Amino acid sequence: MMKRGRQSLRWAMGLSVAWALWGGVDLPLWSQPEQVVEVTIKDFKFVTKQGTLRLGVPTVIRVKNEDSERHDFGSTMFEGIPTQVERDGVVVYGPGLGGVFLDAKREAAIRFNMSRPGRHEFRCSIHPNMTGELLMLNVEAV
Numbered sequence: 035m036m037k038r039g040r041q042s043l044r045w046a047m048g049l050s051v052a053w054a055l056w057g058g059v060d061l062p063l064w065s066q067p068e069q070v071v072e073v074t075i076k077d078f079k080f081v082t083k084q085g086t087l088r089l090g091v092p093t094v095i096r097v098k099n100e101d102s103e104r105h106d107f108g109s110t111m112f113e114g115i116p117t118q119v120e121r122d123g124v125v126v127y128g129p130g131l132g133g134v135f136l137d138a139k140r141e142a143a144i145r146f147n148m149s150r151p152g153r154h155e156f157r158c159s160i161h162p163n164m165t166g167e168l169l170m171l172n173v174e175a176v
């Protein structure tokens with residue numbers, strides 16, 4: 035009885051340590067639910083699905099390349115802010131990330147915290163006529 039109790043306590047402590055380590059890495063991104071933007075690249079065009087995007091809310095942009103060509107999703111909106119990119123199961127962190135290259139039929143998730151209102155353009159650096167934009171509302175999260 036005692037032994038079992040101590041074991042589950044140890045287990046619980048292990049969990050909270052794991053949680054702290056996990057949260058310590060990307061706490062600002064996990065403290066609130068994410069707002070999701072879906073960007074599909076098809077026929078050399080960006081097709082964007084977004085709801086109302088609020089400032090100060092963790093945001094994930096899911097980019098999917100449905101073409102048979104390599105494309106790039108790049109934007110100045112990530113400049114100077116911590117950004118996390120998940121692609122092929124690999125997560126990369128960096129401030130002011132320029133963009134993400136996507137081979138044919140691949141996808142990536144870009145996570146960051148919106149800090150600037152207005153329209154934010156993104157583009158493909160390989161095909162300069164491929165552009166799209168996101169609209170960020172000037173509303174602080176409650």
Ligand SMILES: [Cu+2]
Nearest residue numbers: 105106158161
């Ligand atoms: Cu392209």
